[in-house]
Amino acid sequence: MIDLIGDVHGYADELEELLTKLGYSKKDNYYSHPERKALFVGDYIDRGPKIRETLEIVKQMSDNGSAIALLGNHEYNALTFHFKDPKGGHLREHSIKNILQHYETLEQFKNKQEEYEEYLEWFKTLPLFYETETFRAVHACWDYKSIDYLKKHLSNNRLTDDLIFQSVKEETELYDAIENTLKGKEISIPNDRRLPDKDGHLRNEMRIKWWVDPSGMTYKTISMPTNDKLPEEAVNLKDIDFYKKDDKIVFFGHYWLEGKPSLYQDNICCLDYSVAKGGILAAYSFDGELKLDEKKFTSV
Numbered sequence: 001m002i003d004l005i006g007d008v009h010g011y012a013d014e015l016e017e018l019l020t021k022l023g024y025s026k027k028d029n030y031y032s033h034p035e036r037k038a039l040f041v042g043d044y045i046d047r048g049p050k051i052r053e054t055l056e057i058v059k060q061m062s063d064n065g066s067a068i069a070l071l072g073n074h075e076y077n078a079l080t081f082h083f084k085d086p087k088g089g090h091l092r093e094h095s096i097k098n099i100l101q102h103y104e105t106l107e108q109f110k111n112k113q114e115e116y117e118e119y120l121e122w123f124k125t126l127p128l129f130y131e132t133e134t135f136r137a138v139h140a141c142w143d144y145k146s147i148d149y150l151k152k153h154l155s156n157n158r159l160t161d162d163l164i165f166q167s168v169k170e171e172t173e174l175y176d177a178i179e180n181t182l183k184g185k186e187i188s189i190p191n192d193r194r195l196p197d198k199d200g201h202l203r204n205e206m207r208i209k210w211w212v213d214p215s216g217m218t219y220k221t222i223s224m225p226t227n228d229k230l231p232e233e234a235v236n237l238k239d240i241d242f243y244k245k246d247d248k249i250v251f252f253g254h255y256w257l258e259g260k261p262s263l264y265q266d267n268i269c270c271l272d273y274s275v276a277k278g279g280i281l282a283a284y285s286f287d288g289e290l291k292l293d294e295k296k297f298t299s300v
Helices: 012-021 051-063 073-082 096-108 113-123 144-153 161-167 173-183
Strands: 002-005 025-027 030-032 037-040 067-069 129-131 135-138 186-188 205-207 249-252 268-270 280-286 297-299
Touching: 012 051, 012 280, 012 297, 030 051, 051 067, 051 096, 051 113, 073 096, 073 113, 073 161, 073 173, 144 173, 161 173, 249 280
Parallel strands: 002 037, 037 067, 135 249, 249 268
Antiparallel strands: 002 280, 025 030, 129 135, 186 205, 280 297
């Protein structure tokens, strides 16, 4: 009896419309449902026109027990962008690229520094993943090794200040675990090529479909989303773990899908349908079924 909701990115009007469509109503200043609970898979900030309003809706629901809110990579990036590096600067470089990613959030919190910092504190209380006997939820990727590591080292599946400082140290287990969990699995693009991402930034790494059977896959077919500019060249993925086809249902966001909500397979559900790029805001109403059903999507 849980409604899993994809990346909102500051589109509060669409979120309220979706919640209403799902049967939630606003009482005592927060949305709730008489029988169900919402689960947000992260990415509440950046890009959209009503970021403060989105955070208020999600936090009020979370604080009052009518929703569970997970940490997304944009909230994690906001924390590292804000945390000062003892060596100078900040944990996340204040480059033009990074400033532009956070621009809408910072602009909408103009002259509201204290309010913004309260939300940053709230971000630290958000778990990186959620699991029950019947399903799992995560922002970008359920990688077995990464989740096992985080279970052992996080505090109730949450980041502490100390862990945030440690998390930016590349080539460490913590760094890799957070990268996989919040940003998805990536491999190098062959032949030292660089290709533009959704924002036009040239990258030498590509996201992969971590839930497929990798045997016989090529760079083009394993890419997420499928990229026609990548070669139909066999890719060696033997050292990468992929999600098992007979494992628990897993819900996630992050991947900027387009079109009508659909399923990759019976136990795989991506909920990010690019509301911040003119797409839709999607939810899946889960009731403990063993196989997912496309009829249980709701979108606005």
